Amino acid sequence: MKGFLLGLVFLAGVLIGYLIPVFPHLFVNPSVDFGEVLNAIVLLLVAIGINYVYTEQSGAKRSDTELLLYTVRDARSAFDALRLAALACERNQGLTNEEQLEIVVAKRELFNSIESIEQGLMQCRIKSQDMGFQRLKDACLLLMDALTDSPYPGPYDNASLSAIGRYSKLVRNELNRVAFAINHR
Amino acid sequence: MKATQKLELNIALEFTRTPGPRKRSEGKYSGEEFLDTLLRPKFLSATSIGTILHVNLDGAAGYPTSFLEEAFGGLAREFGPSEVDRAIELTCEDEPYLVDQIRRYIREAKIIK
Numbered sequence: 001m002k003g004f005l006l007g008l009v010f011l012a013g014v015l016i017g018y019l020i021p022v023f024p025h026l027f028v029n030p031s032v033d034f035g036e037v038l039n040a041i042v043l044l045l046v047a048i049g050i051n052y053v054y055t056e057q058s059g060a061k062r063s064d065t066e067l068l069l070y071t072v073r074d075a076r077s078a079f080d081a082l083r084l085a086a087l088a089c090e091r092n093q094g095l096t097n098e099e100q101l102e103i104v105v106a107k108r109e110l111f112n113s114i115e116s117i118e119q120g121l122m123q124c125r126i127k128s129q130d131m132g133f134q135r136l137k138d139a140c141l142l143l144m145d146a147l148t149d150s151p152y153p154g155p156y157d158n159a160s161l162s163a164i165g166r167y168s169k170l171v172r173n174e175l176n177r178v179a180f181a182i183n184h185r
Numbered sequence: 186m187k188a189t190q191k192l193e194l195n196i197a198l199e200f201t202r203t204p205g206p207r208k209r210s211e212g213k214y215s216g217e218e219f220l221d222t223l224l225r226p227k228f229l230s231a232t233s234i235g236t237i238l239h240v241n242l243d244g245a246a247g248y249p250t251s252f253l254e255e256a257f258g259g260l261a262r263e264f265g266p267s268e269v270d271r272a273i274e275l276t277c278e279d280e281p282y283l284v285d286q287i288r289r290y291i292r293e294a295k296i297i298k
Contacts, residue, residue, distance in 0.1 A: 108279070
């Protein structure tokens with residue numbers, strides 16, 4: 001962008017340089033005020049500088065936002081995997097060893113992906129409390145407790161299944177909220 | 186042993202890589218079994234010689250809440266939250282948030298009972 005702008009200024013200069021001899025009455029005031037010319041050049045340089053700084057900053061922010069949203073997508077995938085593993089709780093019997101393992105491994109993935117978002121926010125110097133990030137962590141802890149605290153490893157009663165459904169919805173909503181908060185910052 | 190040295194307990198190496206449910210009656214490698222066979226004896230050994238028990242949670246596939254609450258909350262119910270909180274050091278690189286969770290189970294053990 002910087003190169004493009006400088007090129008544009010150069011081309012404009014060259015063009016005006018060619019046009020002045022051809023149409024002197026349009027461009028040339030016989031008494032050229034060099035102070036005005038200098039002012040115009042300074043103004044142009046300031047405009048280029050502002051444009052450069054703004055472009056750099058907005059570009060970096062856009063990249064940060066994309067990376068942060070990528071970590072949220074990662075967490076969303078981990079959450080979906082946990083929801084899939086948790087379907088086994090809906091059966092009216094205890095979890096098998098494989099199902100237990102699947103749930104605790106998926107739970108670990110979800111929490112570690114949530115931690116990755118937090119690390120990303122820190123890297124971008126965003127205070128996680130400004131995003132209400134603790135609400136997401138609390139929602140995940142509630143879901144984890146609903147899945148792997150008593151009556152784990154099952155069978156799960158109606159109250160437990162209802163809690164799993166409720167806290168799953170809460171985690172999903174919190175992930176969406178954090179994604180929007182990152183996007184709108 | 187010097188007071189600065191720590192007594193080590195590695196759950197994955199000394200107990201299991203696949204921690205199970207809360208009670209023995211619910212399945213293998215339960216929190217209750219871990220408390221009885223390893224955590225309580227090592228905790229008593231550590232406190233008797235005035236040192237810290239360092240519990241390493243790395244290497245396991247994952248920990249159910251009920252296992253951790255039964256083991257660490259159970260220890261706190263037996264010996265008091267402040268004594269257990271002071272005498273146990275926790276490490277978990279695999280799941281860093283677990284350390285705070287276990288501290289919470291220890292501190293809230295009395296409320297749960």
